[in-house]
Amino acid sequence: MERLSEEEKRVIIEKGTERPFIGKYTNEKSEGTYVCKVCGTPLYKSSDKFESNCGWPSFDDEIKGAVKRVPDADGKRIEIVCATCGAHLGHVFQGEGFTPKDTRHCVNSISLELVKKEHDAKNSLSYAYFAGGCFWGVEYYLEKLKGVKEVISGFIGGHTKNPTYHDVLYSKTGHLEAVEVVYDKSEISYEELAKVFFEIHDPTQAIGQGPDIGEQYISGVFVSNEEERKIILGLISKLETNGYKIATKIFDKKEFYKAEEYHQNYYEKKGSKAYCHGYTKRF
Template sequence: PPFCGGLLHVKEPGIFVCVVCGLPLFTTDHKFDSGTGWPSFYREFDPEHVARKPDLSYGMVRTEITCARCGAHLGHVFDDGPPPTGERHCVNSAALRFYARGRELPPESQPVKTEVAYFAGGCFWGIEHYFQQGPGVLDAQSGYMQGHVDHPTYEQVCSGTTGHAETVKVTYDPKRISYRRLLQAFFDMHDPTQENRQGPDVGEQYRSGIWYVNEEQKREALAFIAELEASGRYGKRKIVTKVEPAKTFWPAEDYHQDYIAKTGRACHVKNPW
């Protein structure tokens, strides 16, 4: 029943797993106060982990949500939630178990071993928006990288004095999408032959870059660029994309996250999927 679930007021970062089978279902990143007395989330941890089916009980047309692995009843999803999804996953506390971030999850909660990739392709709004839609991408986040100032603000980065590039951090399931497919999407979304600019956005912070986290990514990125150059896709124009080891990722301010989805603004970035 509402207001007596133990997990209603949990705000500390962490993951909610299925109480029956341990599958990760929701995170506090997507939790919001719906005022209903039920734990509410605007998005699943991963859409593949939460199944939906019509529920016609009580003379209402609702959509029931269940654990995709074990079928346990979780609650319902409604379309009156906040941006960016507009959805409200209304979940029974008793269906969930909470693990604070940093606490080790049980083995059954770790079916997905995620990896991270970083791409700078000009203004991060559109790049984040489309990476977020990639099949197998669990999260895309806007931020700043490769500069020399800690905790940079948008204003500082815009001034062009901190050395940062607007960058999107992509968290993905390598069993469902490859790093190579992410590279393809990245090059479909931006023009790697423009030096320190993308379209109307001019400045070093808009440079094209791949910030690799291991030697495998470096090798794949360089090989992919060599292939693109050999393909003649850009004519005589040279690919100026930088390939460098990743430095610290500084997440951008909240208002930049999911900017296109929240504002409905048009975006010149092409959908790569």
């Protein structure tokens, strides 16, 4: 058994529970295999992971023979443990209707390690940068798309290095609140991403977004190459043909700075929906 931290012992050995929404794999979308933190036994495939919004990683199936089910002493829930070493994983629930398999393995991130597929990092991942008002809402909607592996809230386009949220809000650093989208181009295209971006915020609002008014909240796309610029210009042309007066600005991609941790997955942690963003079909 590898040396465990006190928190790992509390969860894995003493059968505790990790606090919701803080686990590193709650919103993880990379391809690979989740193995036991203690003994390394493969437990779950990433293809069986789904979003339940419960605050912990959820899987609707396990690798055959890898997970053992043990009724809790009070008979109210079914515990799941690694069949090889007995490490506590979490609990399993049925009848909730999340997926056709009607099963949810609710697993503590701290009990797992993800072994990523090599191609996920080397061949298929691309990056896109969108600013559409408060980054909480943009992140909330884009991270739900199939093919999107991660969405990071942060700042882009300014003239100072390593800005904080306070700096951007009060010191006129020139940065926009934005998101970095990590996506698998074999599953979703840049154009498909951009279309959704134009439909989850109001691209006609010039000096902010919803109730958030100010230069840091304007609508913008930061393109990394001429192909992306051509796609954005084409989408804006279509929207204007459809009668929209588009205020979205196009910028060359600049250095992106990740925002403070409390801004990441804000609505997931809060357990609510985005209040200043929503979906409106425009194409």
